[in-house]
Amino acid sequence: xxxxxxxxxxxxxxxxxxxxxxxxxxxxxxxxxxxxxxxxxxxxxxxxxxxxxxxxxxxxxxxxxxxxxxxxxxxxxxxxxxxxxxxxxxxxxxxxxxxxxxxxxxxxxxxxxxxxxxxxxxxxxxxxxxxxxxxxxxxxxxxxxxxxxxxxxxxxxxxxxxxxxxxxxxxxxxxxxxxxxxxxxxxxxxxxxxxxxxxxxxxxxxxxxxxxxxxxxxxxxxxxxxxxxxxxxxxxxxxxxxxx
Amino acid sequence: xxxxxxxxxxxxxxxxxxxxxxxxxxxxxxxxxxxxxxxxxxxxxxxxxxxxxxxxxxxxxxxxxxxxxxxxxxxxxxxxxxxxxxxxxxxxxxxxxxxxxxxxxxxxxxxxxxxxxxxxxxxxxxxxxxxxxxxxxxxxxxxxxxxxxxxxxxxxxxxxxxxxxxxxxxxxxxxxxxxxxxxxxxxxxxxxxxxxxxxxxxxxxxxxxxxxxxxxxxxxxxxxxxxxxxxxxxxxxxxxxxxxxxxxxxxxxxxxxxxxxxxxxxxxxxxxxxxxxxxxxxxxxxxxxxxxxxxxxxxxxxxxxxxxxxxxxxxxxxxxxxxxxxxxxxxxxxxxxxxxxxxxxxxxxxxxxxxxxxxxxxxxxxxxxxxxxxxxxxxxxxxxxxxxxxxxxxxxxxxxxxxxxxxxxxxxxxxxxxxxxxxxxxxxxxxxxxxxxxxx
Numbered sequence: 001x002x003x004x005x006x007x008x009x010x011x012x013x014x015x016x017x018x019x020x021x022x023x024x025x026x027x028x029x030x031x032x033x034x035x036x037x038x039x040x041x042x043x044x045x046x047x048x049x050x051x052x053x054x055x056x057x058x059x060x061x062x063x064x065x066x067x068x069x070x071x072x073x074x075x076x077x078x079x080x081x082x083x084x085x086x087x088x089x090x091x092x093x094x095x096x097x098x099x100x101x102x103x104x105x106x107x108x109x110x111x112x113x114x115x116x117x118x119x120x121x122x123x124x125x126x127x128x129x130x131x132x133x134x135x136x137x138x139x140x141x142x143x144x145x146x147x148x149x150x151x152x153x154x155x156x157x158x159x160x161x162x163x164x165x166x167x168x169x170x171x172x173x174x175x176x177x178x179x180x181x182x183x184x185x186x187x188x189x190x191x192x193x194x195x196x197x198x199x200x201x202x203x204x205x206x207x208x209x210x211x212x213x214x215x216x217x218x219x220x221x222x223x224x225x226x227x228x229x230x231x232x233x234x235x236x237x238x239x240x241x242x243x244x
Numbered sequence: 245x246x247x248x249x250x251x252x253x254x255x256x257x258x259x260x261x262x263x264x265x266x267x268x269x270x271x272x273x274x275x276x277x278x279x280x281x282x283x284x285x286x287x288x289x290x291x292x293x294x295x296x297x298x299x300x301x302x303x304x305x306x307x308x309x310x311x312x313x314x315x316x317x318x319x320x321x322x323x324x325x326x327x328x329x330x331x332x333x334x335x336x337x338x339x340x341x342x343x344x345x346x347x348x349x350x351x352x353x354x355x356x357x358x359x360x361x362x363x364x365x366x367x368x369x370x371x372x373x374x375x376x377x378x379x380x381x382x383x384x385x386x387x388x389x390x391x392x393x394x395x396x397x398x399x400x401x402x403x404x405x406x407x408x409x410x411x412x413x414x415x416x417x418x419x420x421x422x423x424x425x426x427x428x429x430x431x432x433x434x435x436x437x438x439x440x441x442x443x444x445x446x447x448x449x450x451x452x453x454x455x456x457x458x459x460x461x462x463x464x465x466x467x468x469x470x471x472x473x474x475x476x477x478x479x480x481x482x483x484x485x486x487x488x489x490x491x492x493x494x495x496x497x498x499x500x501x502x503x504x505x506x507x508x509x510x511x512x513x514x515x516x517x518x519x520x521x522x523x524x525x526x527x528x529x530x531x532x533x534x535x536x537x538x539x540x541x542x543x544x545x546x547x548x549x550x551x552x553x554x555x556x557x558x559x560x561x562x563x564x565x566x567x568x569x570x571x572x573x574x575x576x577x578x579x580x581x582x583x584x585x586x587x588x589x590x591x592x593x594x595x596x597x598x599x600x601x602x603x604x605x606x607x608x609x610x611x612x613x614x615x616x617x618x619x620x621x622x623x624x625x626x627x628x629x630x631x632x633x634x635x636x637x638x639x640x641x642x643x644x645x646x647x648x649x650x651x652x653x654x655x656x657x658x659x660x661x662x663x664x665x666x667x668x669x670x671x672x673x674x675x676x677x678x679x680x681x682x683x684x
């Protein structure tokens with residue numbers, strides 16, 4: 001499904017992503033774990049077509065992103081780490097914009113938006129302005145915005161950051177639902193228990209390089225649990241660098 | 245071109261604009277209120293209103309027939325609002341801005357002026373105390389003072405009491421001097437004036453009929469006066485159409501506040517770049533040109549809404565009319581809205597942070613509209629500024645709208661302003677395209 005080959009990105013002197021390679025199979029859920037500044041968001045930006053790589057290649061279904069960016073973008077749904085919503089507008093108006101960006105006609109958009117709102121449990125709040133939503137509701141709507149065009153691959157950049165456990169659990173249920181529908185998920189997070197619960201496989205990234213690429217079962221077998229593996233591989237030093 | 249995405253972006257921008265109803269109301273209501281204010285102080289919608297008299301103080305320390313006559317002439321002039329004051333009070337009122345100027349006639353003014361009219365020597369000095377911030381008013385006062393002074397002084401010199409004494413005295417002086425051809429001519433002139441006065445006195449019969457006597461008195465007073473009268477005709481769209489100063493003030497405020505909408509569009513774009521929504525837009529199958537086109541069209545539509553609403557109020561409430569070409573009005577309006585959209589895009593590409601960009605853009609816009617004659621007509625500027633304003637698109641926008649409204653000009657007069665505005669829009673757009681960062 002997704003093939004990342006020697007992907008490289010540099011910001012000035014700093015190498016953000018250093019020739020990483022990995023594959024994600026159709027229907028697989030892969031966690032991308034790493035401390036702050038490890039290169040997770042940069043990697044997601046290049047895979048989603050937001051950022052142009054300085055080297056390497058992203059292929060989706062065998063087609064290079066560089067060859068036909070727009071066609072591949074239609075097969076990818078991005079859930080950015082920052083809320084990608086117009087708070088002044090209603091949930092419905094936000095979804096109308098996001099669907100429109102992917103060329104959805106009015107009737108199809110209505111159908112897809114209803115389904116997306118239903119999936120994230122916001123059917124009743126569609127006509128309300130986003131600024132009246134709780135943090136968890138905004139995060140769920142942020143996910144719904146990436147699903148309207150029915151993408152094959154969904155990229156989620158820390159989709160549960162800064163929300164309460166109830167909301168996080170609700171989002172988890174949404175993602176499990178997507179997984180059960182056969183969607184391919186690539187997921188960055190700081191929360192180890194999330195990755196353990198959701199992911200089939202986990203990539204641990206640090207200093208722009210992949211340190212491990214194993215199944216959750218493998219990590220549990222060799223390191224007690226995922227958190228122990230993460231700490232052992234990335235070290236205990238504080239990472240205060242903001243990721244570009 | 246992804247037309248569905250472009251439509252979605254335009255619809256979204258319009259939604260964002262109209263969602264903030266308070267901002268929409270302010271964006272339309274404030275320019276209407278300011279235009280109403282400026283329109284009112286520049287004369288309002290008809291000629292019958294108070295056109296604004298120039299306040300002036302007269303200090304008559306002479307109290308002669310000449311100074312009294314000049315004061316009376318000034319007081320009866322429709323351009324002036326005359327107060328008779330003492331010197332100190334007059335100076336204080338000029339200083340405090342209550343009077344634009346004060347004319348001080350010194351003691352002996354009447355006697356001296358009638359003598360110096362013939363000799364050119366010992367001219368008395370009229371002191372004019374002026375408010376330096378009201379230089380235009382001061383120049384008007386100087387002109388009127390010269391006109392009325394020549395009128396009254398020459399009248400006094402040829403037929404008044406001071407003048408008769410002055411003629412007698414000057415003739416005696418001439419008799420004592422050696423005769424030259426020039427002095428002989430001058431003597432003949434003064435002698436003729438004396439004979440005329442004697443003749444006038446004998447013609448002035450005792451008052452049997454007070455009306456006839458007054459007429460004779462009037463006739464025997466002769467002096468210099470302006471040998472023509474002036475009929476002032478406002479040159480507007482049609483002879484029967486009075487000048488409506490609201491037309492200019494609405495043009496100015498429509499231009500200014502539409503530019504503010506352009507700034508807001510730029511700020512919105514900068515803020516979008518700094519939010520997660522930018523990643524959503526960038527991850528969509530949307531090209532840079534689709535995105536820029538959508539933003540430009542959305543801002544153009546918002547600007548058109550704003551300018552149309554402002555002019556609708558101008559037409560309904562303030563009787564502003566398109567006296568010239570509707571086609572010209574629409575061409576100038578649309579080309580200005582296009583310029584505004586390109587201006588907003590350019591600002592967004594030049595600015596790094598929204599607050600900094602807004603600050604600089606506001607300053608630049610206020611300069612553009614002030615120098616472009618949007619606040620007050622450009623003719624009151626110094627000539628260098630009037631020339632400089634011809635290089636500003638705001639001046640062309642205001643002139644184009646003025647031309648289509650109160651000046652009543654045909655479509656051909658709107659062609660050049662339209663071309664200048666479209667050309668300026670193209671320049672802004674080129675800068676925007678050059679500077680716009682789509683890739684991260």
